[in-house]
Amino acid sequence: MTTAASRSWIKPAAAAAVVLALAGVGYATFSSKETAPDVTFISIAGDKISTQGLRGKVVMVNFWATSCTTCVHEMPAMVDTYNKFKGQGLEFVAVAMQYDPPNYVVNFTETRKLPFIVALDSGGDIAKSFGDVTLTPTTFVIGKDGAILKRYVGEPDFAQLHTLLQKAL
Missing domain, CATH: 3.40.30.10 (Glutaredoxin)
Structure with missing residues (x-):
């Protein structure tokens, strides 16, 4: 039997995972540079x-x-x-x-x-x-x-x- 107290860590952990995922996307977006075309x-x-x-x-x-x-x-x-x-x-x-x-x-x-x-x-x-x-x-x-x-x-x-x-x- 699970109690509310034993599940209390799920929401903060999920929130932390979302924040880390968004941070990773943001880093990838802002750190990647456009390459000059081959001409x-x-x-x-x-x-x-x-x-x-x-x-x-x-x-x-x-x-x-x-x-x-x-x-x-x-x-x-x-x-x-x-x-x-x-x-x-x-x-x-x-x-x-x-x-x-x-x-x-x-x-x-x-x-x-x-x-x-x-x-x-x-x-x-x-x-x-x-x-x-x-x-x-x-x-x-x-x-x-x-x-x-x-x-x-x-x-x-x-x-x-x-x-x-x-x-x-």
């Missing part, structure tokens, strides 16, 4: 660069357009960021949006002497692979393991970005 960039020079081939390096992928005033405004700071961290292994791919005429992209790259890889996304497939990027500028910071560390929509806070890069490199 191949085609540079304006015709070179093919894959995200798989960039594993082991910290990579910035910047979606931009020559018609985007914020993109044009932030580009000198992007160049400075690349120049500051390239010696520590930073890779940088500037992806021109599908609607950007290739001759504009080439002209911009040459006149501004962009020191990093500039790629064309003529079919829009790369932007789609990165979560259907439509707003420019959008910049992803990808860790050495391929995990997306940060996504910036609009011009990033460069001091914060530099701190993130120092930790990741």
Whole structure:
């Protein structure tokens, strides 16, 4: 014969089990990082660069357009960021949006002497692979393991970005 006193531990034990299960789900949800998609960039020079081939390096992928005033405004700071961290292994791919005429992209790259890889996304497939990027500028910071560390929509806070890069490199 069981009494109420002998069953009194069941409710607290069940409650504890539910709390632990929820904590586990919460941890899994917040600790898992999104991985960068497997794509191949085609540079304006015709070179093919894959995200798989960039594993082991910290990579910035910047979606931009020559018609985007914020993109044009932030580009000198992007160049400075690349120049500051390239010696520590930073890779940088500037992806021109599908609607950007290739001759504009080439002209911009040459006149501004962009020191990093500039790629064309003529079919829009790369932007789609990165979560259907439509707003420019959008910049992803990808860790050495391929995990997306940060996504910036609009011009990033460069001091914060530099701190993130120092930790990741």
